[in-house]
Amino acid sequence: MADRSGFDEFVATRSPALLRTAFLLTADHAQAEDLLQTALAKCWFAWGRIDGPPEPYVRRAIATTYATWWRRKWRGERPTGELPERPTAAGTGSVDDRDALWRALGTLPRRQRAVVVLRYYEDLSEAETATALGVTVGTIKSQAAKALATLRRDDQLSDTLGGGR
Amino acid sequence: VIENELRELLTARAGAVVDDNPARVRDVHARVTGVRRRRTAGVALVLVLLALTGALFTRLPGRPETLPAGVPAGPYFGDDGTDRSLPGYRGSAYFSFTDDATWSYAVQIPGLTQVVVARCEHPSDITFRRLLGQDRRLSCRVPVGDHYEGAVRLAPVQVENPPPATDVRVEPGAPGDWRVGVLEPLFPDRLTADDLAGRPLTGYSGPGRIPAVVPSDLRSGVLSIIVDCVRGIRLEILVDGRPATTVACTDANVIGYGAVNAVIPAADVQRLGLRPLQRIQVSARQLAGPAHQWAVSVV
Numbered sequence A: 001m002a003d004r005s006g007f008d009e010f011v012a013t014r015s016p017a018l019l020r021t022a023f024l025l026t027a028d029h030a031q032a033e034d035l036l037q038t039a040l041a042k043c044w045f046a047w048g049r050i051d052g053p054p055e056p057y058v059r060r061a062i063a064t065t066y067a068t069w070w071r072r073k074w075r076g077e078r079p080t081g082e083l084p085e086r087p088t089a090a091g092t093g094s095v096d097d098r099d100a101l102w103r104a105l106g107t108l109p110r111r112q113r114a115v116v117v118l119r120y121y122e123d124l125s126e127a128e129t130a131t132a133l134g135v136t137v138g139t140i141k142s143q144a145a146k147a148l149a150t151l152r153r154d155d156q157l158s159d160t161l162g163g164g165r
Numbered sequence B: 001v002i003e004n005e006l007r008e009l010l011t012a013r014a015g016a017v018v019d020d021n022p023a024r025v026r027d028v029h030a031r032v033t034g035v036r037r038r039r040t041a042g043v044a045l046v047l048v049l050l051a052l053t054g055a056l057f058t059r060l061p062g063r064p065e066t067l068p069a070g071v072p073a074g075p076y077f078g079d080d081g082t083d084r085s086l087p088g089y090r091g092s093a094y095f096s097f098t099d100d101a102t103w104s105y106a107v108q109i110p111g112l113t114q115v116v117v118a119r120c121e122h123p124s125d126i127t128f129r130r131l132l133g134q135d136r137r138l139s140c141r142v143p144v145g146d147h148y149e150g151a152v153r154l155a156p157v158q159v160e161n162p163p164p165a166t167d168v169r170v171e172p173g174a175p176g177d178w179r180v181g182v183l184e185p186l187f188p189d190r191l192t193a194d195d196l197a198g199r200p201l202t203g204y205s206g207p208g209r210i211p212a213v214v215p216s217d218l219r220s221g222v223l224s225i226i227v228d229c230v231r232g233i234r235l236e237i238l239v240d241g242r243p244a245t246t247v248a249c250t251d252a253n254v255i256g257y258g259a260v261n262a263v264i265p266a267a268d269v270q271r272l273g274l275r276p277l278q279r280i281q282v283s284a285r286q287l288a289g290p291a292h293q294w295a296v297s298v299v
Helices: A007-026 A029-049 A054-067 A069-073 A096-104 A110-120 A128-134 A135-152 B002-015 B024-060 B266-271
Strands: B091-098 B101-105 B114-118 B124-131 B134-140 B142-144 B148-153 B166-174 B176-183 B210-213 B224-231 B234-239 B242-250 B254-256 B259-266 B279-287 B293-299
Touching: A007 A029, A007 A054, A007 A110, A007 B024, A054 A128, A069 B266, A096 A128, A096 A135, A096 B002, A110 A128, A110 A135, A110 B002, A110 B024, A110 B124, A128 A135, A135 B002, B091 B101, B091 B166, B114 B124, B114 B134, B124 B148, B142 B234, B210 B293, B224 B234, B224 B242, B224 B279, B234 B259, B234 B293, B242 B254, B242 B259, B279 B293
Parallel strands: none
Antiparallel strands: B091 B176, B101 B166, B114 B148, B114 B176, B124 B134, B124 B166, B134 B148, B142 B148, B210 B279, B224 B259, B224 B293, B234 B242, B234 B279, B254 B259
């Protein structure tokens, strides 16, 4: 019988942060809930085999589930990002710029979006991102470059965001 | 620039996430239960498919579960290990063993097609070393009651003076109780002129008559006629040119090697208007079966 002590406590304390990551990946609260539940259920079976802190393992499960199984489950759906806005503490761009960038983010392929979220929200290094997604560092570099290029080419983004158009 | 914008955007959007599910732990365990249930069902389905595939595989050509052509239908043995008699066949040389053994096999009648039958506890093959001069394999895989059976047909052996018995090495492919035996067909495959030589009336001699005498005591005596024939022959027996009875050379009627007995009961004798000790002429007319393959004798 695998030792799953600490699983419930981990879920209770870390699920708000994990849910935020899942939301950034899916851009939909209901899908984020489903993604997180699915990833946590997968981790429950592997809990006794996790070596070291469990959070990186769980984040990897969220990212890989999103990039693979998720692709099939939600094929054809495009996140719109139409969520109730909350006031944010600070911001350098306008609300319109943010919305445009958020919508542009939703057009990225899922693996590229996962790379963007892990690199720029989770602040993982390229090597850590590669480990989390189970790919090489070179793949992470190319996926990130393609993602940023796509965003820069987006017609609805202002010049101040892209800078390169 | 865009990297910084992305960082700020993602942080801001992450902050917009509504409160976490307070029942998260319970919901995750419910999801785990569902996954376990599906896995169990999946494993059960896989096992069922494997069992079905295995059953199908064992029935593929090369692993026959049916008897080969040219052998009589079984079963050849009972569940209690007894030897069953088959219409039209005579069993002999039965032998029981559980491992490699030597079987004393006797060629009863040269030129006769024989059938070796086997009973086994588990489905398997058995090899007979130098049976009638060559190695032969018998598939014992036809399920019969609590055991399995198989048979193999042996081509006729043409030998002038068959040995009284031949030692045959038997090598079963699976452990357990084994029993083998030989079925000799009581009907010959064919009769030659030599076989029928000396008989009063034969299929070779064409229309003819046999002089006979009606028994003196019709209460106990009847007119008895022996017909040597191959399987499938049907004859109409005539007394003084009038139909008296018919003889069918079938497995159900054979009484010995190639011999079928027909009787004309007392009632028919009286119907024909025959008297005790009356001299009569018996003749035969072939109704069915291969030509020239019969002979008639009046007892």
